[in-house]
Amino acid sequence: MSAPFLIGENMTGGYGAVDILHDCTLAVEPGEIAVIVGPNGAGKSTAMKAVFGMLKLRQGSVKLMGEDITSLSPQARVRKGMGFVPQTHNIFTGMTVEENLEMGAFIRQDDTIRDTMEQIYGLFPILKQKRYQKAGELSGGQRQQVAVGRALMTQPKVLMLDEPTAGVSPIVMDELFDRIIEIARTGISILMVEQNARQALDIADKGFVLVQGRNRYTDSGQALLADPDVRKSFLGG
């Protein structure tokens, strides 16, 4: 077997002396949607931060295309092809939609940034309509589109999303999931935390159930949805 495309392997660490993650492993392959679910406080966001280099690991490693990137800064990981949409504060509310996208391209020096922006407007047409509006004036779902669009501006190989559908209606959630599927079909890997566990596992190639910083279940999205124990404990029956 070849090395996984992106893997946070046996990650142990936390915010100080106390470990939040315990031997936690997350991985995703090209074009695959991997979903992380679990109760509040399970360490899902912490695990995402660890994979993106925002948390110092006491043990374990992060590897991208076989290369050990454990000691790289988040910025350096962006240059390697990683994009991250954090759970909160993921847009500049005082800037326009287009300025947000421009900010997303901060590491790029080529002259095709405009083309990427048009692709993002193709994916999220409402953003083109509202491109000169302040991002803070948009609806919750539209803001999440700005956040995802901003991360796509670096043309990442892997897109990490922490609760992209937080606070949006079921219809808007479905629409966002459709766009996420569309992004994955272009070959980009998606590593995503979701509160809407059922719906997210339904579109997931692979799912990770985390509890107290540990891997509890790992399987295909469909297998997890069909597992009576997973259903009872994490999917409301």
Ligand SMILES: Nc1ncnc2c1ncn2[C@@H]1O[C@H](COP(=O)(O)OP(=O)(O)O)[C@@H](O)[C@H]1O
């Ligand atoms: N910046 C932080 N400093 C200290 N503890 C934190 C910090 N962020 C989260 N925690 C703690 O880490 C644990 C896991 O939190 P988090 O990763 O946000 O969980 P989840 O995303 O699964 O809801 C919780 O006990 C939380 O209180």
Ligand SMILES: [Mg+2]
């Ligand atoms: Mg979280």
